[in-house]
Amino acid sequence: MALTGDTGGKAVLAAHKDLHAPVRIDGQAATFDVDTVADLENVKDAAR
Numbered sequence: 001m002a003l004t005g006d007t008g009g010k011a012v013l014a015a016h017k018d019l020h021a022p023v024r025i026d027g028q029a030a031t032f033d034v035d036t037v038a039d040l041e042n043v044k045d046a047a048r
Contacts, residue, residue: 013020032043 029047034040034043
């Protein structure tokens with residue numbers, strides 16, 4: 001399954017329900033949108 005554009009992971013999660021579990025996230029971290037490696041680095045920087 002390939003994702004293109006600003007699709008997000010919703011289709012991937014729906015296709016693989018047996019491979020994930022919900023996790024509660026409090027605070028600002030719940031609002032981060034990570035679509036690229038650069039986005040992930042920004043999240044890591046914000047957590048420091």
